[in-house]
Structures are given as structure tokens and as C-alpha cells.
Amino acid sequence: MNASPPSPAQRGSLHAALEVLAVFLKLGLTSFGGPIAHLGYFRREFVAKRNWLDDQRYSDLVGVCQFLPGPTSSQVGFSIGLLRAGWPGALAAWCGFTLPSVLLLLAFAVLAPHLAGRLGDGLVHGLKLVAVAVVAQAVWDMARRLCPDRQRAAIALCAVAALGLLSTVYAQLIAIVLGALLGLALCRTPPSTDAVVPTGGSGLRISRAGGVLALLLFGALLLLLPVFVQSHGMQALKVFDAFYRSGALVFGGGHVVLPLLQQQTVATGWIAPNDFLAGYGAAQAVPGPLFTFAAYLGWMMSSPPNHWAGALIALVAIFLPGMLLVIAALPWWQSLRARPTVAALLAGVNAAVVGLLATALYSPVWTSAVHTPVDFAIAALGFVLLVRWNTPPLAIVALCVLAGVASAGF
Template identity: 50%
Template sequence: MNNHKITARQGYRNKLRSFLEVLAVSTKLGLISFGGPIAHLGYFHDEYVRRRKWLDERSYADLVALCQFLPGPASSQVGIGIGVIRAGLLGGLTAWLGFTLPSVIALVLFALLLQGFDIGSAGWIHGLKIVAVVIVAQAILGMGKKLISDRNTATIAIISTSITLLWQTAFNQVLLIAIAGIIGIMLYKKTLISETADLNIPVSRGFALFCLAVFFGLLIFLPFVRQFADSDWLSLFDSFYRSGSLVFGGGHVVLPLLEREVVPTGLISESDFLAGYGAAQAVPGPLFTFAGYLGMMIGGGKGALIATAAIFLPAFLLIVGALPFWSTLRKNAKVQGALIGINAAVVGILLAALYNPLWTTAILAPADFALASILFLMLVFWKAPPWVIVIAGAIGGTIISFAT
């Protein structure tokens, strides 16, 4: 009996040690991970694979492939997945919290600054809007090179751009992604599937199916419930949950989804929206924490909590739900074909966002275009880190405001 108690205590201690270790490491990464999702994956590899050896190279590559396949913030999902593998479901939640919280706090403070002072028309705010143009242009360039590989994918991308610009509703983006997936299945039936390693996941298939059922249930029924509930908070949760559920191809794609949800409805001005998006480039951690800024601007501290939880909840449900099935799912040629079509549509949707609302509200004069060109040169060819681009953009915007 005593031996059983001692063993149980040791088990609890080991779990607590793993939990605290995940919290410490993920918080460290949340404080230093500048540079966007690709850079985040590099930081994760260095910390989790090379230094701590929590995963081997093949398992890490397989986890990254899964998170690239799923909608949502890929780097956050990789972190959640590693936390789950290391310390179970609580470890996954802790890994997300540590990686996300520093960025959320920084952007909430920025929102408080905007609310406390009338600086919406300040030159440095306009500079941040130009930074947003440059950041998204770089994302489109990188994604286009990787995902637009032939005439078919280019056609899907351009048609998606045209429809998004001419039919500006949140529903059309869902429809475009679905249609692109179907076209991808039809065009790429014979996609070659590379062999993949199996991950050791401490999650039952039953609980995984429950998470997937919750994900789809909320996605389908929340829009109907909000029509009858007459609750501003439920509507806010639905808007951010739906945006987080439909993001394929990286965090920048959330921009047009969120913009359609909060700007035309009058929840936030377009100027404040783009200023926050520019500021989000200057902080470490996932770009999805932009939701914390928007929630703060819309509904104060409660709004920040709801928006942040809602936009990340799909990522958590999907990674936990998909991990036990990933090895089988990834070997399905139809799934791979659908992903090719979806990714092409995502490039098109992001290209539309580059024009409207980014370009149309930020590039208003030759001086704005000149600053954007210089910042693009620094980011793409000089490889300057995003936080440098943000500072340079703010300074450039201030200079332009004084010169005009």
C-alpha cells in the first residue's frame, strides 16, 4: 500500500514537472519568437528537437506537415501538439498559453493606448498601415512560389481574387475554399504521397472524435444561434471562431476574414483595424493574437478574452482531433488533392486583401508607395526582421506626415 502511494506521488510529481517545464519553455518562446510562422517553426525545432529532444526529426516534420494541412495558425498548432505529446491535454493548453500570452498582453496594451488618445490619424499609425501592405505582399510572394505551381492553381487563385473583390461577404470565402477543394480533388487525383512516420499521441480516438464533433458543431450552429440569441458577446465569439476555423495557408489569411466581420459592421474603424494589424507585426508570437487587440477595442477586457479564446479554439480542437488519425489521413490522395486546390484559393483571397482594404487605405500618395517599396526591399531582399520594418515604417510615416 505504501509502495502504491509512493508510486502515485512520483507520478503526480512527474506530471507536475512536465507541466511546469512545458509552461517555462513555451513562455520563453512566446517572448523571443519574432518573424512569423516560418521563423516560429525554426525556434521550435531548436528548442524542442535539438536542445531538449522531446521529439525526433521525423516526428517533428510529421507534426509540422499536419499543422500545415489543417486550417488555423500552424505554429501555434505545432506548439499545442508538442505540449500534448509531452504532457497530455493540459500540456497542450499550457504550451498554447505560454506561447500566446506575451503577444496578447502587448497588443491589448496597444489597444489601450489607441483608446486613451486620439492618435488614429497620426503619421506613425499611417506608417503601420504601410507596413501591413508590405508584410502581406511578402506573404503572397512566398506562398505564391510554393503553392501556385501550374496553370490550374494559378487559375484558381486569380478567380478567387476576382470573386473576393467583387462579392465581398464572409460567406463567399467559405464557398470559395469548399469549391477549390472539390476542384483540387478532381484535378489532382494522382498526387504522390510520401511515406510518413507515426506519432505517439496520448489522446484516445474517442476523445479526438469528440473534439472534431465540437469543432464542426460550433462552426455550423453558432451562426444560427446568434440570430436568435440577441447577444453581442455570442456574436463576437461566433465571428472570431469562424475566422479561426477557415484560415488555410498561414496567419495572414485571417486578415480579410476578420476585416469582413468587424469593419463593415461598425465594430471597429478601418483605420484602427489596420493600425493594430501593423502593430501585430512588431510583437513576438502568433499573428492570431491580433484578435486580442480587436476584442479590446470592441469590448474592453472581456472582449479581448472572448476574441482570443474564440479564434484559437478551432486550432486546439482540430490538432487534438486530428493527431490520432494523421498517419491514415495524410496517405489519402483525395485529401492531398483538396489541399492543393484550397491553398491556391487562399493565395487568391490574400491577394484580394492586399488590394482591399490594405492598398486602398494605405497607399494614398507617391510618398506612401516610395516608403512601401523601401520597406519591401528591406524585408524581402535585405532580410530585415519584421520588428525593424515596423519601426522603420512608423518613422517613415511620421516623416511623410510632417512633409505633407
């Protein structure tokens, strides 16, 4: 029996999804510079050039995604695809923006074990120094943006102190909860209330019931996955839980995922410390979202599931919570952001993640990479070039790698 031909509406939806895929694939191949730069590329492409959104709707989408944990630029791209072409458009946007950097990092993962000898050691050491410069820049930028007053600076310092004093695996979660409580006590200021929940070019609107369902699924996975891990002990389930939990707790920017993933993969013995930092440095050299670092880690796992299976599990798991939260938040955004309590809680959490990332800058990033005055000079040069000269991260990668290779005796 022959299938019936697609209706005009289906053809239109398919055409719109393919259009979304083509545009985001181009962005996935060319969007260097981190999430803030990505948002600039998106505005130029979708507001100024294609007129898929106006400035107000785009700014409000960015506000929704910055409010939530997860990879901001990927969440904004997912939302634009959703609003432009429905669920096929959301999937197309995510695939187009994500897959180029995934494939590049997996290529590095395949080549990394063959980088032996002094040349390979110098290359890996140079990538570690890239991580020092990039994470230091992230701490600098986030501290200026998220800790502009004494109250939030104090919250960041409290988070650093908590992480230094606590040895439990829940130390990072405790620091985030502490930041939220201190934010409620110290950071109550009335936010602006002029948001407009975007509906997008296709007129698609997510119902509040759909938003609640997405939130329930997010919470169920976050709470129940550890229970299943304890009762079943499947390694694939452990990997999914580790990366899902990391994606669910990333407040304040993609670089904050570094300490969370380090805790879940290096501390558990799944990934060697050198492989972890080398991959993080390589992630700075590719376009697209930093969260694709998870695919590299999934490939490099010391035991199955690894390679393609590990990469797929890690990639889906780390992005899933952020996307569920976007779907949950879009119908409720206007009323939520108008509440001083929510704004204060978020301010405290954001300040705490500055302390979280500052702690990660020391260990494992600094302690694993900076061993000599020459190492310090290379990392400091990379940091200054990033902060004061706005040098593209790809150029910093090249500089640090060449310096690392040269310092190894070449």
C-alpha cells in the first residue's frame, strides 16, 4: 500500500526545518568565541539578516535562557528552531549547531592516544595552558558581570570557602544551594517586568501544561536516576546520570561545566586527568557550544560504554536538562521574572558559580598545567590577549600549543 503524499502543511514544515538546519549548520561551522559571541552571531543572523525575530523577542529569549541552568547559546538556538519550525525545527537547530564541534572533538579523541613522545607531550601541555588562560578569562568576565557589588562578591567568597572546606562529592551542590539562600537574604531588588513571551515566526506557543510536563520530566530524571543507578548498577546508566546531573547544575555559563564534569569523570577514574584537560583545551579550538566536550569525554571513557556509544550517551545526557527547562520556562517566563524572590535567588546562585569556577581554576586547571615560570608566562600572555586585546580563542590555542611544543624541546 502506497503512503499518501505529504500535505502542504507538512511540506511547509519540512521546508522550514531544512531551512533551520542549513542556517544552524553554517553557524555550527563558524561560531567561534564562546556563548556570548554565539548570541551575537544569532542576533545578526536571525534578527538583522533574516528577520525571524525582532529585537525585543530575541532579547527576551536570551533572558529566558540566561535565567536557566544549561548552555545558553544552545538553548537560544533550540528555542529559535522551535519557534520557527516546531519540534522538527528545534531538533534541526540543535543538530546543526552541535554536530560540527562534536565531530571535530571526536577526531581529536581518536588522534590523542597516538600523540606520544616529546612532541605529543608538548602538544598536550600546550592545550592545558589554553585551559588556564580561557578559564581565567571566564572567571574575570563572570566576576565583573555577576558579582558587581559587595553582597554578591561575598557570596562568591563563601562558595570558595565551602568548596575548600568540604570534601564530600556534594560540595558543589552545597555551594550552589548556599549561594541561593544567601541571595534570598542579601540580593532582593525588583527586576524589570516588561518581558513579552516570544511566540516565534510560526506562531507556535507551548502550553503551560506542556511546560509543567517538561519540568516534571526534568525533576524525575534528576531525582530518580541516582536511585536506578544504585539499584541496577549499569555503567551506561551511571554515565547518563553523571552527565545529566552536570548539565542540570550549570548556572552562569558553559565554562562552569568544567568542575562538574571533572568531579563526575576524573574523580571517579573514568577519565585520566591529562586526557580531561587536553580535551578541554581542544574544545577551545572548535566552533559551536562548549558542552560538546562531553562527547569527547564519552569517547575517552576507560571502560564501556565508550567510543561512539559513550559519546552519544554523554552528549544527549548533558544537553537534555537544559532543553527540558527551556520548554518548561517559556510559558511561565513573564510571571516568573517579575518576582523579586526568583531574581534574588538567581543572583545568589550566579555569584556562587563564580566561586565554583574560581576554585576549578586553581584545581585541577592551574595545578595540572603551571609547573614552571615559563608555563606561568605563557598562560598569563594568553589571558591578557583574551581580556585586553580580544584575541580569538583559536589564536590563543595556536600560541599556547606552539609554546608548549617549543618548551618540550622542539
